[in-house]
Amino acid sequence: MPALKVYAWFLLKRLGLTVLTLWGLATLVFLMIKLMPGDEAQMAAGADASAAQVEAMRIRLGLDAPLVAQYLRFLLRVAQGDFGTSIVTLQPVMSDLGKVLPSTLELVVVAMLINLSVAIPAGIVAAYRQGGAFDSLCRAAAVTLGGMPAFWLALVLQFLLGRVWRVVPISGQVSFGMGSPVVTGAPSLDALLAFNGAGFLNALWHLALPAAVLAALFSTQVFRTLRASLLGVLRSDFVMAVRAKGASARRMLTDHALPNSLNPVLTLAGTQAGAMIGSAVLVETVFARKGIGAYMFNAVAQKDTFAVLGSVMFIGTVVCLVNLAVDVMQLVLDPRIRSAQFGSQH
Amino acid sequence: MHMDRTFQGSPTPGPNATTLARAVGLTVDMPVQLGASSVRIVDGVDFAIGVGERVALVGESGSGKSVTARALMRLDRAARVSGRVEFAGRDLLALSEREMTQVRGGDIAMVFQDPMSFLDPLMTIGDQVAETLRIRGVGKADARRRALAVLDELRVDRAAERLDAYPHEFSGGMRQRVVLAMALVGEPRLLIADEPTTALDVRVQDQVLDLLDDVSARRGLAVLFITHDLGVVAGFAERVMVMYSGRIVEDGSVDSVFARPRHPYTRGLIKAVPRIDQDLDRLYAIPGAPPPPFARPTGCAFHPRCDAAFAPCLRDVPAVLPVEGGRAACHLHASQGA
Numbered sequence: 023m024p025a026l027k028v029y030a031w032f033l034l035k036r037l038g039l040t041v042l043t044l045w046g047l048a049t050l051v052f053l054m055i056k057l058m059p060g061d062e063a064q065m066a067a068g069a070d071a072s073a074a075q076v077e078a079m080r081i082r083l084g085l086d087a088p089l090v091a092q093y094l095r096f097l098l099r100v101a102q103g104d105f106g107t108s109i110v111t112l113q114p115v116m117s118d119l120g121k122v123l124p125s126t127l128e129l130v131v132v133a134m135l136i137n138l139s140v141a142i143p144a145g146i147v148a149a150y151r152q153g154g155a156f157d158s159l160c161r162a163a164a165v166t167l168g169g170m171p172a173f174w175l176a177l178v179l180q181f182l183l184g185r186v187w188r189v190v191p192i193s194g195q196v197s198f199g200m201g202s203p204v205v206t207g208a209p210s211l212d213a214l215l216a217f218n219g220a221g222f223l224n225a226l227w228h229l230a231l232p233a234a235v236l237a238a239l240f241s242t243q244v245f246r247t248l249r250a251s252l253l254g255v256l257r258s259d260f261v262m263a264v265r266a267k268g269a270s271a272r273r274m275l276t277d278h279a280l281p282n283s284l285n286p287v288l289t290l291a292g293t294q295a296g297a298m299i300g301s302a303v304l305v306e307t308v309f310a311r312k313g314i315g316a317y318m319f320n321a322v323a324q325k326d327t328f329a330v331l332g333s334v335m336f337i338g339t340v341v342c343l344v345n346l347a348v349d350v351m352q353l354v355l356d357p358r359i360r361s362a363q364f365g366s367q368h
Numbered sequence: 369m370h371m372d373r374t375f376q377g378s379p380t381p382g383p384n385a386t387t388l389a390r391a392v393g394l395t396v397d398m399p400v401q402l403g404a405s406s407v408r409i410v411d412g413v414d415f416a417i418g419v420g421e422r423v424a425l426v427g428e429s430g431s432g433k434s435v436t437a438r439a440l441m442r443l444d445r446a447a448r449v450s451g452r453v454e455f456a457g458r459d460l461l462a463l464s465e466r467e468m469t470q471v472r473g474g475d476i477a478m479v480f481q482d483p484m485s486f487l488d489p490l491m492t493i494g495d496q497v498a499e500t501l502r503i504r505g506v507g508k509a510d511a512r513r514r515a516l517a518v519l520d521e522l523r524v525d526r527a528a529e530r531l532d533a534y535p536h537e538f539s540g541g542m543r544q545r546v547v548l549a550m551a552l553v554g555e556p557r558l559l560i561a562d563e564p565t566t567a568l569d570v571r572v573q574d575q576v577l578d579l580l581d582d583v584s585a586r587r588g589l590a591v592l593f594i595t596h597d598l599g600v601v602a603g604f605a606e607r608v609m610v611m612y613s614g615r616i617v618e619d620g621s622v623d624s625v626f627a628r629p630r631h632p633y634t635r636g637l638i639k640a641v642p643r644i645d646q647d648l649d650r651l652y653a654i655p656g657a658p659p660p661p662f663a664r665p666t667g668c669a670f671h672p673r674c675d676a677a678f679a680p681c682l683r684d685v686p687a688v689l690p691v692e693g694g695r696a697a698c699h700l701h702a703s704q705g706a
């Protein structure tokens with residue numbers, strides 16, 4: 023397939039764009055450090071460092087050099103994945119993130135799967151039977167859920183499902199004694215790598231409630247977006263032509279109407295992936311899970327500047343990569359976008 | 369010409385034809401928004417189409433031609449269709465939705481006005497043509513082979529190379545051939561062509577019309593040809609039905625309707641066909657505009673625009689009565705029945 027080369031070229035272009043975006047983000051972070059009140063050397067050395075220690079730190083970090091030199095050095099360090107040292111853990115921020123991020127990604131990936139696998143079928147049925155009982159029910163549920171404060175929803179579900187009915191664990195990531203040796207940092211993956219079936223199920227079980235809360239917060243948007251998009255597509259002429267061929271409602275929906283209404287949903291899911299990592303701060307705190315959310319929460323609480331900024335850079339990178347993936351998916355889905363990008367192949 | 373044809377309630381096709389499809393008292397109500405109230409778009413239409421017969425359905429925009437055609441195939445999910453629709457002796461309105469999917473694309477197929485908007489932009493044209501067969505359980509390779517054969521028959525340029533191309537990569541005329549292939553590949557017996565050339569430019573219109581003429585003759589295909597261009601009717605169809613505001617006001621053989629139109633509306637339509645020897649500023653148009661279906665005038669719906677209207681026209685809906693060579697629904701001819 024000659025299309026392969028064309029995809030590779032597209033990826034290369036988009037990767038270039040991603041690097042530019044991250045450069046912009048790094049510049050923003052640099053400016054934030056510079057504009058933040060307080061002395062950087064003092065922050066790095068710790069609040070109770072002596073004046074001599076602060077001066078030593080200033081020289082060690084190169085803060086005595088001109089601003090442009092500092093900026094270039096900063097970029098060089100960021101490019102190497104060096105975000106500085108956390109004043110709380112006294113570890114490089116990068117290695118801290120390496121430990122907490124997999125757990126967050128596990129949460130976000132499962133939440134995204136739940137989100138899409140609930141909202142998409144619901145959106146399809148609601149749009150196909152517009153104005154029907156299921157449609158009305160879903161729309162009412164979407165309004166209710168959408169208007170609920172996230173924090174409150176997390177606490178209520180935790181209380182009902184965890185305390186009152188006791189169906190799922192309310193906190194932690196894996197039961198005591200069920201854990202597996204840490205390889206990736208994501209408990210469910212680690213359990214799989216250790217061939218620990220019970221541990222895997224246990225980890226998923228702990229994931230259920232926080233992932234469901236996170237999914238609930240985002241699925242109303244997906245539902246609404248897909249429903250609206252699909253309603254538009256169902257009114258379009260080619261749907262009638264597909265029916266005229268003798269296609270069943272099911273074939274018409276899955277093979278024609280759904281692919282044609284997926285574009286805005288993909289775009290939305292891309293932005294949601296970033297926002298979900300942001301919301302993980304809240305969910306991980308409520309459910310006492312390890313993760314970048316809890317890490318950032320602590321970092322902010324303890325004024326651990328480098329940890330906060332390192333996390334921001336990291337999340338920014340993940341968001342950029344997700345958007346890249348969304349772009350590629352849209353390209354695969356829609357030949358018109360392909361033609362616009364690469365010119366006609368025929 | 370059989371001049372002594374009579375109608376006894378049930379519509380018949382043209383002379384020498386056995387009935388393929390028939391509508392009796394076909395009525396279509398459309399919901400107004402999603403509420404309970406509805407508006408009558410098609411109001412008790414009777415007609416028949418014979419095996420291999422070509423029938424034109426003409427009328428101004430909004431007269432209900434498309435709604436009538438779609439009702440035959442029960443295409444519009446929102447429409448409430450009543451009366452009777454028969455195809456090869458079967459009552460289509462009594463079929464389940466599942467049985468209906470066998471009829472659509474198999475017995476009756478449809479081509480549409482704007483080939484771009486009636487093709488799925490995300491699917492290759494090969495897959496779209498083959499889908500008609502795939503739905504009927506034909507294997508992948510076989511369906512593809514037959515799709516290619518039909519595209520070749522319809523003289524789509526380089527069809528073999530372009531099976532995997534997408535609709536936006538084709539010109540308007542080629543797209544209409546693809547749509548036609550989609551309809552023909554299932555080997556239907558009745559093809560409904562809903563203004564298949566209106567969206568195309570004039571030169572391409574003629575090509576597509578010739579093609580339609582060609583393939584329908586070769587396949588013995590019955591065609592219900594919908595148009596508001598009376599100019600193309602004479603060359604293509606054997607019979608013509610004239611629709612106004614959801615009712616058939618006149619029908620008959622093309623020869624007799626064009627030579628002796630009975631209904632003032634038909635006369636107006638014929639007069640409005642532009643002729644080559646005519647000055648542009650002397651083009652005729654029927655005064656006024658057709659009424660919207662929710663404000664259909666009492667009696668004969670055409671009476672506000674008719675210069676021959678008299679008292680009964682305002683009061684009673686004229687019955688569809690036989691006249692020489694066809695039928696007409698006009699009080700002027702109420703006493704001339706055969």
Ligand SMILES: Nc1ncnc2c1ncn2[C@@H]1O[C@H](COP(=O)(O)OP(=O)(O)OP(=O)(O)O)[C@@H](O)[C@H]1O
Binds near residue numbers: 398433434
């Ligand atoms: N789905 C629908 N719901 C409500 N009203 C409709 C619907 N489809 C068509 N109508 C109305 O029914 C009337 C007839 O429409 P139809 O499309 O059959 O006209 P037509 O004769 O095919 O005209 P044209 O030449 O413009 O295609 C119009 O007034 C239109 O507004």
Ligand SMILES: [Mg+2]
Binds near residue numbers: 433434435
């Ligand atoms: Mg129409």
